[in-house]
Amino acid sequence: AQDGAHHHVDGITISTHGSGRDWGTDVIGSTIDEVRATGASWVCVHPYAWIRNDGTVEFRRFEPGSAPAHLIRPIDEAHRRGVKIMIKPHLGYWGSAFAWRGAITFTAPEQLERFWRTYTDWIVEVAAACKDADAFVVGTELDRLLDEAHWREIIRRVREVTQAPLTYAANWTDYRHVPFWDALDVIGIQAYFPIADTPTADESVLREGWRRRMRELREFAEPLDKFVVFTELGYNRSFSTAVEPWNAKMDGDEAEATQLACMRVALESIRAERLVLGAFLWKWFPGRTRRVHDFYLRSSSMLRLLKEVWTRP
Numbered sequence: 001a002q003d004g005a006h007h008h009v010d011g012i013t014i015s016t017h018g019s020g021r022d023w024g025t026d027v028i029g030s031t032i033d034e035v036r037a038t039g040a041s042w043v044c045v046h047p048y049a050w051i052r053n054d055g056t057v058e059f060r061r062f063e064p065g066s067a068p069a070h071l072i073r074p075i076d077e078a079h080r081r082g083v084k085i086m087i088k089p090h091l092g093y094w095g096s097a098f099a100w101r102g103a104i105t106f107t108a109p110e111q112l113e114r115f116w117r118t119y120t121d122w123i124v125e126v127a128a129a130c131k132d133a134d135a136f137v138v139g140t141e142l143d144r145l146l147d148e149a150h151w152r153e154i155i156r157r158v159r160e161v162t163q164a165p166l167t168y169a170a171n172w173t174d175y176r177h178v179p180f181w182d183a184l185d186v187i188g189i190q191a192y193f194p195i196a197d198t199p200t201a202d203e204s205v206l207r208e209g210w211r212r213r214m215r216e217l218r219e220f221a222e223p224l225d226k227f228v229v230f231t232e233l234g235y236n237r238s239f240s241t242a243v244e245p246w247n248a249k250m251d252g253d254e255a256e257a258t259q260l261a262c263m264r265v266a267l268e269s270i271r272a273e274r275l276v277l278g279a280f281l282w283k284w285f286p287g288r289t290r291r292v293h294d295f296y297l298r299s300s301s302m303l304r305l306l307k308e309v310w311t312r313p
Helices: 027-036 069-080 109-129 148-161 203-224 253-272 300-310
Strands: 009-014 042-045 048-051 084-087 090-092 135-140 166-171 187-190 228-233 276-284
Touching: 009 027, 027 069, 027 276, 042 069, 042 276, 048 109, 069 084, 069 109, 109 135, 109 148, 135 148, 148 166, 166 228, 187 203, 203 253, 253 276, 253 300
Parallel strands: 009 042, 009 276, 042 084, 048 090, 084 135, 135 166, 166 187, 187 228, 228 276
Antiparallel strands: none
C-alpha cells in the first residue's frame, strides 16, 4: 500500500437516464468533457443487472469480443481525454422484494446457489468486457451476502480476465464486516457517513465529524496495509444531509448552502488524510436536463467548489 499516495482519485460517477443506454452514445464524450472541467481525474459508470426474488441475477448476455457500447465506449472516451475510469456494477432491485441492495439476501439453499452462480456469470462477463478500465468493483452494497468463499472465488475469476485494480463497495455501516479485503487492492466504501447529530450543525461540527470518521478508518485500514477509496460520496440539497447523507429527500434551493458546506468539508478532509485516496461523487447525468436530480452536482456554486478544491496544489 505504500505507493498509493501518488494516485489520488478526484472522481465523479456518471449516472444514466435509463439502463445505461446513453453511456454508449455520443453524449458520453461531451459529458466526460464537462466532468473533466471540474478538475476531476476519474469517472465511474455503473452498469446494471437485475435481482429477482428467486435469486436470479438477470442480464443480457453477449458474445466475447462483442460487448455492448454502453460498456466499452465510456472507457474509450475517458482514455481519449486522459481521464481514468472505474466500472462499478450495480444490481437493480426495483420491482423486487428488496428495498435496496443492502437488503438483498436469501435463505433457501436453491436461491443462494442460483444467486452465486448467476452473479458470478454476470460480474465476470462485465469485467472481461471492461478489461481496459482503470479500476473495477466486484460488488456494490451486497453486505448481507458476505460469504467469504464465494467472494474469494469471484475475485479469483475476475483477476483472470482483467488486470485492473479491484475493490468491493461496502456500505459505510458494514465495511468492518467484509472478510476478504486482503484479496482486493483497496478498501472501497460507500461513504454516506453521518457527520453531525443535528441539521443545524456548523462547519466546525462537520469538520470534527470527519476527523472522527477518518480516525476510525485509519484504525481499520492500517493493520490491513490498505488504502481506502470512497466508491460513492454525495450530499443532497437538504437541511438534514449531514445527518442522513444517504437520504434522497430534497429541501430545494434554499438548502444548497448546507450541501456545499458538507461537500467542502468532506473534500478537504479527504485531501488531508493520507490513507484515503479520494472519492467518486454521486452523481452526474449525461446531457443537459431541466430536471434538478437528487445529489445534484451541476449548480454553478458546486462547480466552483469542485474546481477550487480539486485544482488546488
